[in-house]
Amino acid sequence: MASSLVRPSNGRMIGGVCAxxxxxxxxxxxxxRLIFVVSxxxxxxxxxxxxxxxxxxxxER
Structure with missing residues (x-):
């Protein structure tokens, strides 16, 4: 089961959206991130x- 859609508190580069x-x-x-940059x-x-x-x-809390 996939996790919910939240911005993680670790592993962020800018805003954590791609992570x-x-x-x-x-x-x-x-x-x-590569998909986003190419897009x-x-x-x-x-x-x-x-x-x-x-x-x-x-x-993420």
Missing amino acids: GLARRFGMSASTM CLLPGPQILIYLALWIVMPS
């Missing part, structure tokens, strides 16, 4: 989505 998504979907944080090369609102998730995702 939280990686944990939720059972991937490594490095892979999720930023494509047109779209990736940065805005990251900022929105940073605000919406609760921080």
